[in-house]
Amino acid sequence: MKKEPRSFLPDPADLRWLVRSLDLRSFSAAAREMDVAVSVVARGVDRLEAGYGVRLLRRSTHGLSATPEGAELAQEARALLAQLEDIGASLSDQRSRVAGTLRLASSQEICEALVLPHLADLQARYPALRVELLADDRVADLVTEGIDVALRTTVGLSDLVVARALGRFERRLYAAPGYLEQHGTPADPSDLQQHHTVTHTAQGLAMTWAFRNAQGKPLEVTVRSRLAASSSALVHHALVGGAGIGMLSAPLAAADVAQGRLVEVLAPFASRTVHTLYAVSSPGRRNAARVKAVIDFLVKASKDRWALAPVR
Template sequence: MSAMNEIQVLTAFVRALEVGSFSAVGREIGISQSTVSKQIAMLEASLGVQLFARTTRRLNPTPEALQLHEHVRQLLDALETIKSNSRTREAAPQGMLRLTAPTSFGRERIIPLLPEFLGQYPRITVDVVLTDRVVDLIEEGFELAIRAGNLPSSSMIARSLGLIERIVVGTPAYFSKHGTPETPAELVSHNALIYTATATPTRWEFESEHGRQVVEVDGTIRSNDLDSLYDLVLTGAGIAAVPDWLAAADIAAGRLRSVLADYYLIPLSVNIVYSQTRFLTHRARCFIDFTTQALKRSRSSIA
C-alpha cells in the first residue's frame, strides 16, 4: 500500500469514528461506502483488532478504536500542519472545521458570524454543534470549543473571547405577585430557575459598593438548557440569571424586568479552547482570529 493510500485509510478510520457512518465518510472524502468499508476491514486485519462493532443504525467504536483514534488524529493534524506551512502565505485555508459552543451563546453570538467568516474563507466548511454539555474534543473529533465560565485545569489551551454580563430577570406579573427583591439576600424567598451547566449553578455571586455578596438560590426547575429556562421565565414561572443580551429585547418591550440594579452578578468568562496535544490547523487559527476580532467589535454586548 502506498503512503497516500495509507493516509486515506487512516483518514477514513478517524472520520468514521467521528461521524459514525461509512456512507457519510465516503461522501466527505469522495469514495464509495463499500470502499470505506473495505479500507476499515483492511486496517483491522493489519492491526489484528476489531475497531468497530457494526449495527444497522450506527458504528460503535471499540476501546481499541478509541485509543487508536487519539494518536491517528494527532498524526493527521501534524500532516495537515506541515502541508499548510509548505504552502505560500497567500494560500487559502480549507477543509471542514468542527467546533462546539453553548447553545444560547452559539445561536446568538457565533452562528451570525458564519456568513462573514465563510465569505472571507470560501474553501472552509463549518460543522457547529450547539450543546451545553462539555464535550471531549479529542474523543468526539472537534478542533475547537467555546466555553463559558471558569475553565478547569486541563490539557486545553484557551484564548479569551470576553465576558458575559448577567442580570436577574422575571416578568412584571411574577414580581407583582411575589415582590421585588431589593438585595441578593432576598432571592432566597424566590423561585429561581437554575441553569445547571455552570460550575456552581445555585451559588449566585454579586458585587456592589457594599462588597461581594453570595446567595444560595433554589427553585422548582433545573435544566442544562438556558433557552428553555428563559422561555419559562417569560411565562412567569420564576426568576433566572441570564446574559444581558438574551433579555434585552424583552426588557425593552416590557415583557421582563431586571432587578437588583445596585448589584451585578460576577461576569462569566468566555474562551475558545483547543487541545494542546493536537496541531492547530490553518482553518482553526483563522476562525479563532476572526471570532476574537468580531466579538471585540461588539464589545458593548459581550464584555
C-alpha cells in the same frame, strides 16, 4: 488497543473513514460527504478492525456507534489527521491560505449568539474552509477531541492552551414579565427563597448566588431550584417561557431584555463580577492559518456586531 500499535500502520484515509462514520453515525452519510462509494468507507473500517484485531464499531438500526476501542482510536485519529493536515499545508502554498476543516467547540448558547449569525460571512470570506460546530456546555479536550478552537469563559492551565479574549461581561438574574406578574418581583436577595429558580444541572440541586448588599459588601444566597437544565441554552429558554428566575450572561440576554421578553431582577444587588470570554486553541495549532483566521474573525464579530453588555 489489544495488539501492539507498532505491528500495524493504518492508512490515514481509513482513519478518516472511521472518524466521519462515527461523527455521522452512518457509512453512507460519510461516503456522500467524501463523494466515494459506501463500500470504500466500509472496507476502510474493515481494514482497521483486521489490522488492530479488535471491533471498532457497533452496527444497529439506530446507526453506528463506537466500541471502547473504537472511541479510543477515533480520538487519537482526530489529533493525527489534524497534524497531517497542518504538515501538508506548511509544505505547500496553503501555508497562508485558509483551507481545510476547522473544529470549533462552544456552548450551544454562545454558538447561537456569536457564531451562527456570522457563519455565512465567514464562509464567504474563506470558501475553502470547512467548519464543524460542536455545541456542548462541557469543556472539550482540545487535543484528544481534535478541537481547533474552543470558546470558553474559563481558560484552565495557561501552559496547555493559547487564549485570546473576545469580551468581558457580567452574569445577572432575569425573569419573564409574566412570571413576575404572577409571583411578584423580589426586592431583596433573601426573597429568592420564596421564588421558583432555574439553574444548570452542573450546579446541583442547591445553588449559591453571589450579590452585593447596599454597602457594597459581598452577600451570598443559597437557592434550591425548581427546575434544572443540562445546558445554558435550555436555562435561557425556560426563563423566557416563565419558568422562574435564573442567572444568564448579560450579553446573551440583551436581545430578550430589549424586546421585553426578559426583565433583569435585583439589579442593585448584582455582584458585578466580571467574566471573560476567550477563544482557546492548543499551542500546536495556533499557527495554522485557519485557526488564526477564525479567531481574528471572532474577535471582530464580538467587537463590532455582538454587543457585550457594558460592565458597570
